Amino acid sequence: MLVERDEEIAKLTNWVTGAARGPRSAGAQGTGAPDAPAESGPLAVIGGPVASGKTALLHHVQERTAEWGVRLLSAATSAAEQDIPFGLVEELLRDIPDAPSLLPLHAPLGGGFVPAPTLMAVHARLAGLAARSPVLIAVDDVQYADPQSLHCLLYALGRGRPTGQGLSLVVTRGPDAGAKPPAVLEELLRQVAGPRLRLGPLSARGVEALLAQRHPEASRTRSTATVVVAGTAATLHKATGGNPLLVHSLLDDQASRHRSEGSFSAGEQFLQNTLICVHRTGADGLRVAQGIALLGDAGSLPLLAQLVTTGERTVEDVVAALREAGILQGTRFRHDAVRSAVLESLADDAVARLRRRAAQLLYEAGAAPTAVAAHLLGHGPHSLDEEWVPGLLSDAARTALASQRVGFAVGCLRLAEECSRDERERLQLRANMAKFIWQVKPSAWAHELQPLSAALHRGILPVTESLRLVGDLLWNGWIGDGDAAIRCALKGVQDRPDAALADELRGVRLVLATTYPALLGRMDSALGPGWDHAQPLADPSDDGVMTAMGLLQGVLGATPGPRDRAAADEALSRRAEQILAGTRLTEESHVTVRACLLALMYADRLGAAALWTDRHLEEAAERGAPGWTVVMQAMRAHMALRRGELTHARRLAEQALEELPPHGWGVGIGMPLSALVEARTAMGDHEAAAALVDHPVPEQMLQTRYGLHYIYARGRHQLATGRHHAALTDFMACGKLMREWDMDRAGLAPWRVGVAEASLALGNREQAERFAREQLAEETGPRVRGLALRVLAGARPLSERPALLERAVTLLQDEGDSHELARALTELGAVYDRLGDAAQGKTCARRAWRIAEANVCREPGQGTPAEAAAPSAPPRAVATAPEPVPLRSAPATAAALTDAERRVASLAAHGYTNREIGAKLFITVSTVEQHLTRVYRKINITRRQDLPVSWDIDVAHTA
Numbered sequence: 001m002l003v004e005r006d007e008e009i010a011k012l013t014n015w016v017t018g019a020a021r022g023p024r025s026a027g028a029q030g031t032g033a034p035d036a037p038a039e040s041g042p043l044a045v046i047g048g049p050v051a052s053g054k055t056a057l058l059h060h061v062q063e064r065t066a067e068w069g070v071r072l073l074s075a076a077t078s079a080a081e082q083d084i085p086f087g088l089v090e091e092l093l094r095d096i097p098d099a100p101s102l103l104p105l106h107a108p109l110g111g112g113f114v115p116a117p118t119l120m121a122v123h124a125r126l127a128g129l130a131a132r133s134p135v136l137i138a139v140d141d142v143q144y145a146d147p148q149s150l151h152c153l154l155y156a157l158g159r160g161r162p163t164g165q166g167l168s169l170v171v172t173r174g175p176d177a178g179a180k181p182p183a184v185l186e187e188l189l190r191q192v193a194g195p196r197l198r199l200g201p202l203s204a205r206g207v208e209a210l211l212a213q214r215h216p217e218a219s220r221t222r223s224t225a226t227v228v229v230a231g232t233a234a235t236l237h238k239a240t241g242g243n244p245l246l247v248h249s250l251l252d253d254q255a256s257r258h259r260s261e262g263s264f265s266a267g268e269q270f271l272q273n274t275l276i277c278v279h280r281t282g283a284d285g286l287r288v289a290q291g292i293a294l295l296g297d298a299g300s301l302p303l304l305a306q307l308v309t310t311g312e313r314t315v316e317d318v319v320a321a322l323r324e325a326g327i328l329q330g331t332r333f334r335h336d337a338v339r340s341a342v343l344e345s346l347a348d349d350a351v352a353r354l355r356r357r358a359a360q361l362l363y364e365a366g367a368a369p370t371a372v373a374a375h376l377l378g379h380g381p382h383s384l385d386e387e388w389v390p391g392l393l394s395d396a397a398r399t400a401l402a403s404q405r406v407g408f409a410v411g412c413l414r415l416a417e418e419c420s421r422d423e424r425e426r427l428q429l430r431a432n433m434a435k436f437i438w439q440v441k442p443s444a445w446a447h448e449l450q451p452l453s454a455a456l457h458r459g460i461l462p463v464t465e466s467l468r469l470v471g472d473l474l475w476n477g478w479i480g481d482g483d484a485a486i487r488c489a490l491k492g493v494q495d496r497p498d499a500a501l502a503d504e505l506r507g508v509r510l511v512l513a514t515t516y517p518a519l520l521g522r523m524d525s526a527l528g529p530g531w532d533h534a535q536p537l538a539d540p541s542d543d544g545v546m547t548a549m550g551l552l553q554g555v556l557g558a559t560p561g562p563r564d565r566a567a568a569d570e571a572l573s574r575r576a577e578q579i580l581a582g583t584r585l586t587e588e589s590h591v592t593v594r595a596c597l598l599a600l601m602y603a604d605r606l607g608a609a610a611l612w613t614d615r616h617l618e619e620a621a622e623r624g625a626p627g628w629t630v631v632m633q634a635m636r637a638h639m640a641l642r643r644g645e646l647t648h649a650r651r652l653a654e655q656a657l658e659e660l661p662p663h664g665w666g667v668g669i670g671m672p673l674s675a676l677v678e679a680r681t682a683m684g685d686h687e688a689a690a691a692l693v694d695h696p697v698p699e700q701m702l703q704t705r706y707g708l709h710y711i712y713a714r715g716r717h718q719l720a721t722g723r724h725h726a727a728l729t730d731f732m733a734c735g736k737l738m739r740e741w742d743m744d745r746a747g748l749a750p751w752r753v754g755v756a757e758a759s760l761a762l763g764n765r766e767q768a769e770r771f772a773r774e775q776l777a778e779e780t781g782p783r784v785r786g787l788a789l790r791v792l793a794g795a796r797p798l799s800e801r802p803a804l805l806e807r808a809v810t811l812l813q814d815e816g817d818s819h820e821l822a823r824a825l826t827e828l829g830a831v832y833d834r835l836g837d838a839a840q841g842k843t844c845a846r847r848a849w850r851i852a853e854a855n856v857c858r859e860p861g862q863g864t865p866a867e868a869a870a871p872s873a874p875p876r877a878v879a880t881a882p883e884p885v886p887l888r889s890a891p892a893t894a895a896a897l898t899d900a901e902r903r904v905a906s907l908a909a910h911g912y913t914n915r916e917i918g919a920k921l922f923i924t925v926s927t928v929e930q931h932l933t934r935v936y937r938k939i940n941i942t943r944r945q946d947l948p949v950s951w952d953i954d955v956a957h958t959a
Contacts, residue, residue: 004206041194048199049324051245054172077144088149122152134166142171175321201242208233241326266337281321288318293342297331369396442627443664476666477700510549517741518703548595585619602747604781637675644818650679670706674713712749728758746784769795786811904931909947
């Protein structure tokens with residue numbers, strides 16, 4: 001059933017029935033057909049866009065001819081048959097007796113001229129039929145009819161008009177799309193009058209009516225289904241421009257895929273019918289559509305015409321036809337899938353030729369470099385020998401980087417390098433590309449650097465590029481190459497003093513001082529005593545990489561004295577957060593961001609470090625930058641580890657190692673690997689940790705900051721698995737390197753705590769106490785002080801341990817290190833048991849296990865393995881103790897709690913379940929839950945583990 005075609009059906013019906021009655025019987029009642037006035041003339045034309053329903057309307061007329069007493073002769077033409085003389089006439093007369101007798105008369109002359117005997121023979125045949133009953137000739141796609149047949153029809157209709165013969169012709173005519181139709185067709189349409197109908201696309205209401213035909217159940221009710229059909233119709237109309245064929249195609253694709261109502265995507269049938277529509281726009285239709293698909297739009301008709309080597313008028317006609325057919329919206333394809341399908345209709349070599357031609361035309365027209373580069377990338381490097389290509393690709397890369405299109409930029413630089421004829425230009429392009437390749441494909445980074453390393457050894461790499469290459473070479477473990485790059489740069493400074501080059505040298509020195517300190521001495525020796533390498537730690541006017549690296553060096557390095565450490569860390573951390581707050585993650589800023597995050601982590605500002613890292617991880621994911629992501633995942637794993645979030649730390653470290661294979665990590669593998677070893681060890685998964693420790697690592701890694709993390713993590717594993725001497729060796733080696741490299745910060749690795757634990761395990765309580773007190777004397781953060789106090793308690797007499805462990809518990813709880821808190825509580829419970837306070841010991845042990853279970857930690861108490869054998873007398877030599885750490889009082893917010901809330905909170909903090917608390921306090925479980933909800937709100941916490949254990953209430957004897 002046709003939709004939105006009632007007016008056209010009425011006009012055509014009146015015309016056909018009028019023709020059936022003939023002029024001599026006009027107004028007489030015929031065969032029951034309508035008796036409205038018919039339009040005069042024996043020829044009716046149905047026009048309109050491709051697939052607008054012209055053929056369907058013609059078929060509708062054909063189906064009604066029999067009941068009107070009309071003899072029907074029908075034929076459909078095609079472009080492939082247009083050159084077959086009399087093909088249309090033969091098809092029309094195929095079922096007429098004696099039609100073959102016309103064949104000998106087929107003797108066309110040049111230009112489609114038809115001999116008079118042939119014209120008269122065809123007319124005689126048609127006139128004979130019309131004498132018996134009215135004849136309707138129906139021709140679909142008359143624009144493809146052969147000229148000879150059109151001459152015959154023109155002659156027959158012209159001879160029939162004066163005599164009033166019942167001979168009529170109805171044709172459909174599609175778009176010519178710029179092609180010049182045969183002169184005889186124009187003459188036929190001009191001389192023989194009759195109704196002219198033009199079908200347009202369906203309106204949104206028309207699409208809704210079409211849907212109602214396909215889903216009549218929805219239209220019979222005033223239910224939600226009616227609203228759904230209306231919404232679906234609007235979506236379909238927007239997707240197809242109202243083209244009936246395309247509407248049906250989308251609905252059929254939806255039905256075959258069993259998609260939900262209103263969910264439409266371009267399926268196989270839709271794409272196939274769309275391509276059919278493209279072909280039917282004319283001989284040049286596909287070629288013009290391919291040009292539009294290649295350029296992205298048809299905005300510039302002259303450029304499009306040049307690309308497809310067709311006249312502008314033809315292009316204009318095709319674009320109009322595609323727009324009318326609902327394939328184009330404005331100057332672009334409505335569907336990217338259609339654009340892709342049109343491009344796929346081109347052979348590969350044709351695509352390459354067109355892309356090269358498009359690039360040339362766009363370049364000559366002054367188009368944006370990225371627009372030209374898009375076609376050059378699609379073409380490939382073959383035969384791109386124009387001198388302007390490398391420079392344009394470089395410009396396109398810079399533009400793309402400004403909008404964070406790093407993958408596109410890398411592609412431009414790679415192609416520019418392949419096309420360049422100048423070796424120095426190629427090296428410059430490769431150096432630029434190497435800076436960005438890590439972001440998009442870090443596993444290929446080392447391969448991209450090798451040509452630059454070779455150029456460095458040949459002495460043809462510019463000094464500035466040599467310096468910028470240092471960090472990349474060292475990351476990959478190419479220490480010799482990094483050293484060579486530094487020496488090359490130093491020679492350049494001596495030969496040609498330059499302020500910019502001096503700044504680059506200072507930047508390299510900061511990289512060495514913070515990450516590769518083993519090379520720092522060589523550089524300083526080569527620079528000599530007169531070299532001013534001082535760099536401000538926090539220039540308030542600069543948020544760049546030099547300032548950020550200076551902050552990191554300040555956190556890692558020594559200060560005038562331990563009393564200034566806390567104040568210095570506070571100032572450096574505040575500045576790091578200021579920089580992070582004003583910095584987006586980009587290719588230019590990612591080193592700045594990482595340096596600030598590390599500064600916060602090593603200063604033990606773990607909450608702030610985790611917050612900023614999570615934000616920048618989201619940015620890296622949004623920008624599709626796996627290189628940035630894996631490095632920050634490794635850093636974030638260490639932050640989670642130090643907060644006792646073992647499962648999170650393990651998952652982050654595993655993700656980092658899975659997403660980037662070991663060869664892509666270079667010496668940086670020490671970061672994720674150490675986090676994973678520590679997490680597995682802390683969770684009691686010693687077999688997995690052992691496998692990680694046995695995994696080969698680059699030897700050069702041990703001479704970097706990453707190596708310090710690894711050595712410390714390996715020591716933790718050795719200690720937990722009973723290899724105490726090996727653990728002590730690792731911790732001492734870690735400390736030796738940290739002191740030599742001016743990185744002796746517990747925030748990097750608390751090696752003194754490790755030495756103290758290993759010494760305690762070996763029964764050397766004196767050494768254990770000495771190193772624990774040294775750590776406390778270093779003015780470290782609360783978390784490391786808590787670790788040191790726990791180990792110190794194991795070295796002191798039993799009676800002194802509760803106070804030390806209670807202080808450790810308070811510090812670790814306030815800092816949020818739940819794993820170490822569980823260890824300290826376990827040891828505190830064991831001490832209370834030995835002192836005869838079983839109830840207090842049970843309370844501490846219960847809470848330790850609650851915390852351990854919440855953090856998926858299988859072994860909360862792994863310390864003090866030599867505790868049972870510890871002598872009761874104090875050691876012979878005790879290092880000078882620092883000032884005692886004051887026991888923290890209850891938080892000020894506790895005053896806001898009622899007595900009942902404080903009792904419930906204290907019991908919950910010490911590990912009692914809600915049911916156990918209810919039983920002890922003689923209240924319901926619901927009341928316990930309500931009390932805890934109010935407590936959380938008043939003291940601003942969100943989980944049970946954050947409840948303080950130091951409130952002044954005797955939990956063991958409550959109730």
